[in-house]
Amino acid sequence: MSTIAQKRGFASTIWDYLTTVDHKKIAILYLIAGGFFFLLGGIEAMLIRIQLAVPNNDFVSAGFYNELLTMHGTTMIFLAAMPLLLGFMNAIMPLQIGARDVAFPFINALGFWLFFFGGVFLNLSWFLGGAPDAGWTSYASLSLASEGHGIDFYALGLQISGFGTLMGGINFLVTIINMRAPGMTYMRMPLFTWTTFVASALILFAFPPLTASIFMLTFDRMFGANFFNVAAGGNTIIWEHFFWIFGHPEVYILILPAFGIFSEIFATFSRKRLFGYSSMVFATVLIGFLGFMVWAHHMFTVGLGPVANAIFAVATMAIAVPTGIKIFNWLLTIWGGSIKFTVPMIYAVAFIPSFVMGGVTGVMQAAAPADYQYHDSYFIVAHFHYVIVGGVVLALLAGTHFYWPKMFGTMLSEKIGKFTFFFFFVGFHLTFFVQHFLGLMGMPRRVWTFLPGQGLDTGNLVSSVGAAFMAIGVVSLLVNIVITTMKNERVGNDPWGDGRTLEWALPSPAPFYNFKQLPLVRGLDAYWLEKMEGKDTLTPAEPIGDIHMPNPSFVPVVISFGLFVAAFGAMYQVDDKPWAIPVLIIGLAITFGAMLYRSIKDDHGFHIHKEDLMEDDDDNKGVKA
Amino acid sequence: MKNRLSKWRLMSVFAALALVLSGCGEPFLSTLTPAGEVAYQQYDLMILSTVIMVAVIVVVTIIFVLAITRFRRKKGEEDKIPKQVEGSHTLEIVWTVIPIVLLLILAVPTVIMTFDQADVKAMDEEPNEEGVRDALVVNVRASLYWWEFEYPDYGVITSQELVVPTDQKVYFNLIASDVKHSFWIPAAGGKMDTNTDNVNKFWLEFDSEKADEANNLFYGKCAELCGPSHALMDFKVETKSQEDFQAWLNAMQSAEEVAPADTAAAQGQQIFEQSCLSCHAVTPQDGRPEQARLAPNLATFGERSRIAGILDHNEEELKNWIRDPEQYKPGNKMTGTYQELSEEELDQLASYLMSLKVEEK
Amino acid sequence: MVNNQSNTNNPRLDYEYRRRKNAEGMRIQVATFTLMIFFTVISFAAVAAGFSKWFVIPVILLLAVIQVGFQLYYFMHMGEKGHEAPSMFMWSGIGVAFLTILAFVTIIWW
């Protein structure tokens, strides 16, 4: 096991990734797949903006536009933003708490492959008769009326990838509770770990309602059930409730890890510990908690009655308080610091005003009667892109630059990074700022085109130009990645120089067992503490000994693939295809067979022996763990 | 000093805001040119919340700008380690309490208006002996890409163009007949969904002065994704003074089927009766049940301002529409329900349809 | 709670004591079970007897809640040491569950 850095053939690298259970490699898989889907969603967004650049445009047809907008929203939320965040969680969180791996390496891999196959399934709809076209919310009356298999792809694809996400959530929860290094108490955990924890808890409780309602949608569309069929006694509002009971926590699942990333960046590049750490933790938990009580603010116009609307309006406003606590703590973190404007820090700094603008429009929408005007207008589109792009995407871009060296051992170019930032940031505000006014001026969202003479022309054009700026930004990021990878200049454990948390004490990238000796954590910002005492290594909590590692496995791919196959069967049995039911059964048999195999065959993992670890040490002179 | 600065900024932002907002949008469409009680209330709430939010943004921005300009790492300070501050309870309390206060200021009118705008008790009052209530009630039914407006107390039905009196509350019963839509007249007030499961109720009011500014014609929109032509599911709202409205209702109640004026129109009527009457009615008193009313009522077609909600109102566009509705509203429910028509037949149909009027204009 | 685990760090200590403690725990489990059966019988009987539904429904719901509490805290040991995180998460789940059901009985119409 000593010669880890062997040269490998391409095929064996692929096989390595197909069977890996190493959280760092799974993180890379998430990054690649999530990045791919982000580009896909971005291209869909570009097509949307091209279509809406001028009135009465016929660049795309009406039906196709609806597919674009549905797939844009669905892809961005489920297949891009969330997986990318899960990728960073995988890459960083175990290192931050001083763990050798996550609690369930096998489940971790399974989670990724389920997400991946679910996402691929969903996107195959483009080639198999049309994508879903009822919006990412897929409200029941329209999603039942929608012809073709688009919505079936939506239901089955999201179901499969949702299982994966749920597993990821449970895995992180257990990891954080059980796998912390000695001395890493809850109140010493870095904020990214805390937000991972809370976001995972949200996943655990928010996904089951989605699972349940997607089952109902599947049953209604494919197996003749009547949950949402009003004629047979069904009720479409049930779907709306479930979707938002899930959907609102979902947006905090996205933003909390983003907050976590920014918290790390602010502290690092201000060279200051996070201001008000404990109130930050408290605010994170409180946001997670309140996130479950406000879902009906998406349903103010549904007709739930004034009592419900008033309650949910006030509850929603309450979330501004903990979020504000966070904002001001960040400001006070940089206040009095020694700020270094690296690319990640530029993103972090730009995030504050952008996100605040998005957040406050959220509070405006919480005022129910005013929301009767905003709802389903471009004002909403502006709000959520401000929080999502101005919050989550900026965090993803910042995190990409910040953690790239830790994941790949080489630094992205700062110069190109600033170029990317400039175009993306300017483009972002250009695109979405005017949309507030478009909405107020009476432009509904999800419109395929708009007629001239309604005062909406200029705004839409500006918005489309902005989107082009963002595209330039994204492309330059890709260029940056290619150039950096080709140059491949290796860096040491703390390339930013100001790392504070445990991950920066490890070589970049970390060895596959992470910590040769588990560290002893003596306070918040454990690595920083050691550095302040003039050391550049961590205090070990144990002597060097054998390390137990899990075996790689191909089974996760097989389990996920089985469901992928079964989904086709479930979908095409509607058309009375004779092969459909057999395919459904075969797919399920593959999945359950693989599960049975996994549970029957003992897998005790293997040990890296002490001697090999010592030897390793000699190989990596200078880089200490 | 700092205080003055923030005040000055606040005022200028506010002024700019007011300027931008008032210059925004068309009077027949924009929520920023409110044209009735409900829209006023909502507009006030929007302005109140905007002011609060701009204040929040300004405060954050000031702290933010000061922080990033004053504390950047300068040359020669590469090794400086700033003081590691843990936190501050006083500050924590300040930035917890102030937002709470701001939110309370917003929450109170929010709750009041929520109840106020949901007050539809007047709809339940007893009708008089003619079956007419004091409150004007309109039943709105949304169907794939068209709107039907029924005045239940008067036995009158019209489509695509809602006619309402000004300076009086109008109460709506909202429902959808196929998939969910949403009923929105931005200038007159916020929307309400038309569900498939149940009837929603709310009210709006139209201000006569503002209606004048909008030439007595407001735009209405469908605000819930409902299929390919969701974007084109527009309707119009014609406002009339209360007397004119009463006159209009009377005309509608007593309207008879229009007798064709010339032979072309008569021919057109014949074709219409063969191919179109199964869905479209041509009198405002359509006795059929809802489910049988498959298409817009065309009794006032000649007086409309748009065809199918979107096309200009002239014979050319009308013929285009009938020739191939699919081209204008993809996925509409009229396409392919009648046989090919020759150009001559189209001309005849057009002149017949254009002659369908209730009030002479 | 019942059968608190001994706090000794040496798991092999006092084998006899543990056997006895386990047996004692088992007796409590059986008692719990008896109560559960009893509650079930009451519930069914209340329905079979045809009392007013305003009486029956609260009673059987209450009995169900108690019974489920027994399952969680006795059969599944949720109150015991080492179950802090499980019980926190179960309670959170119950909270979300409660909110969901509350919403569905109040704001779904009819």
Added chain:
Amino acid sequence: MNADEKYTPQTWPEGPERATLEGKNKFLGFWFFLGGETVLFASLFATYIALKDKVPSPDHALAKDLFELPLVFVMTMLLLTSSLTSVYAMYHLKNYDFKKMQLWLVITVLLGLGFLGCEIYEFVHYYHAFDHTFTSSAFGSAFYTLTGFHGAHVIFGLAWFIALIVRNAGRGLNLYNAPKFYVASLYWHFIDVVWVFIFTVVYLMGMVG
């Protein structure tokens, strides 16, 4: 600590299900899964409550026409008892008595099978006597989905127990499989928890209206 190590009743640790890190993780992860399942079933219950007796026309059977107390009572007794028998199995797991544990597990499985038999009979009966099916009404969909999801959990739980019993028959208890048995029995109790609400909310409340 080697998971395969052989033990005697004396050396067997106090909490065998959590004596290894893997065991601890499994234990915690499974509890969290049950937390999520709670919400899943709550969603199904909520749907059922909202759609109870929602049928397209008056000739469809309603809850009070369908349900019969005796059958439900028998099913309840079977499942409750099986919960106790699995507690017995865990008791013997703690005492390192593999044979008795297996025996009690087999009894649990038999009781579970009995329950499942009743449920299948019940569904078939509704179909034949009332034309009450998954597709006949929203009520039907909600009813069969709720009870069916529970039934599917029973099937999965039984399959799980059987797999464990068979797989480990030849090798007795160790710290590798003790957590597996423990977690499976937690699952089984959870199934019982859900059933308590099903018989109360669906059947009993269905009977009283």
